[in-house]
Amino acid sequence: MTATTTAIATAETTSTSPTPVPEHHPLLVVGAGLGGLTLARVLALHGVRCTVLDLDPARDARPQGGMLDLHEDAAQRALREAGLYEEFRRLVQPGGEATRVLDRHATVHHADDAEGGRPEVHRAALRDLLLDSLPAGTVRWGAKVTAVTALGDGRHGVALADGTRLTTGLLVGADGAWSRVRPLLSDAVPAYTGISFVEADLTDADRRHPRAAALVGSGLLFALDQGKGFLAHREPGARLHTCVALRCPAGLLDTLDLADPAAARRQVLAHFDGWDADLCSLLADGDGPLVARLIHALPAGHRWERVPGVTLLGDAAHLMSPFAGEGANLAMLDGAELATALLAHPDDPEHALTTYETVLFPRSERSARESAESLELCFGPDAAGRLAAMMGGGWGGRGGVTVRC
Template sequence: MTTYASPVTVIGAGLGGLTVARVLHLHGVPVTVYDADTSAEARNQGGQLDLHEHDGQLALQIAGLSEEYRAIIHQGGGGQRVLDRLGTVLAELPDDGSMTRPEALRGDIRRILLDSLPAGTVQWGRKLTSAKPLGRGRHLLTFADASTVETGLLVGADGTWSKVRPLLSAETPVYSGMSYIDVHLHDVDERHPAVAKTVGAGAMYALTPGEGFLAHREVGDVVHAYVVLHRPLEWFSGIDFDDADGTRQRIAAELAGWAPELISLIADSDTGPILRGIHRLPDRHRWHRVPGVTLLGDAAHVTVPGGEGANTAMLDGAELGQAIAAHPGDPETAIAAYEEIMFRRSEAEAVAARETVDLIFGPGAPHGLAALINGTEGRDNPTIADTGGRSSTV
């Protein structure tokens, strides 16, 4: 049985998809969001994000949620420190308390977006399996439960492995050569005091060329950490990630010679390690206009994590919502205007992300990032944003 969706159909209830839904709601445009998760609480949404004034915070301002955002900021969480593999602090920048790029949990940001939408806007447990053109800008969506929906305007906000992208582009994300192993440590002040002291109150980067630890102190006495390794996919396939203890030991052994308090981030983690392979589309990923469908966020321009992924997804969503509202009854003009700006921005951000990763993990690591934070190089401080929810598990 085929049902008919709202004038705008969004696939994916991530930050970008919810932002476009919120902006459309503010302008009185009916919208339905379909998401594969069974509920809003079905999985962890990842760690902290620093939303920037020019994109993520601007998107929330357009969405009318700036006050709600200020209420969830992790005060003091914006500090940064850089260590070498022996645990020596090479650079440190405290949280200055400004609103330039404050930290907040991804799950909390998602919650304020969800709470701002009318009940029923998000349809949970609807995993898209295919999208088929019907002509005249309409598409037939088929879900894993065998239900179908006929759309008006279709927005793919469904991430790296988007099922909507093939309607527009034949490009498939390729492995970047880098993977993250994602873990959490709980009650760190009492149970992991050496880790708590090493990470500090904000973000910590412990680096050598091609590998290292990224960690962040989160609310609730939690440290969220990633081990970053440049290895081929085949190397990871030899590890049984269902065996949490064995995986901890295998990854810790790979980092023999690092400071014990750094190895503790993986060896003593309280959650099973999750592998997140980092994939990317071409920097200049574009497509010819196809009636009735567009993309935003990682579905449109997934790249290596350089600190802007969630920020640009949210700005994509806000600007797309504004464009649709500004051209009632003329979705093609709206989409064309949105895509023209989005293409230019996403290309610039993809290039900047690769430069950030090269700075952090390149031949000069950790000294390039340390020099930047110490103020001896003239560019804005980069961050590696949390990858939970945007990178694929290998």
């Protein structure tokens, strides 16, 4: 291990003087999502420690999302680099790669139960796998970043909501769509794509909602027509998670009374007059509260000039719509590749960041454009027929379209 790598691995302690100096962390990652955790894991596997800040008070403070399909050339590759591939295989949901495409009458346009190399796992289980693989204390919970500032010479200051001040020689923004770190590099902000989701769940679906369970099958359901649709996944424990998608103005969801789920369901279902009753039951019979979400994206091809001592990964770098299933995959691959570059150039972190970003930019641009094209396909004319034809052609392994909601 070189002297520089040793410096990265060992943080300086906080001063005990009457006027404490900020804590210094040679490598600071903001965000304990899949990308930031993959970066931390690959580094730790090679004896290099970092500190990961996350605003949640604990690892289980909130739900972590639904099913993910992990691509062989992205997330699966990252898991191999992280030494976690065999453990990941034990998390795969049997039958999760099955895909069905329907129209508003529930007419089946495409059904495929074949395994295509993109196994499905639950995001929470994958995150737990990464968290459990890290040295104790790597993630600092309840560390909400309120400001980041450039200090010169590649160093940056980070202010936390509790008044703590940190400094770092290398800052990585893995903090998602509304990244606090991104403004150090770019003026870009996510824009509304025109698509909104209302998310609902059916629990114990095989017993309590057998018709809906049969409709969704063992994997992923697309029911698309008229610029809207139902996008549903089967999750572990016989849970069905549905994203009701609407092409609509951004303000439409503000009219929903989410404090009254029954009333909100009626409001949303009013947009689906004439649709199959079993499809509508995915929302109408939902258990518990609803979640409303606007789908945003950064411009395809988002990139920045090299700024010493800071970079981005995952949604902070290349937020895109979920209609190619690339978000988590790219975040994990970003994390693994950034770690590999830093390990390869321990005495020259700027060279490492340049190496990483040179690959990051064109790859994320391709995926962002694919995601945008898939969105237009899913909410354009004859969506079910066109999507079924594309999937039947085998383009992109699973037809090139999936969705993570």
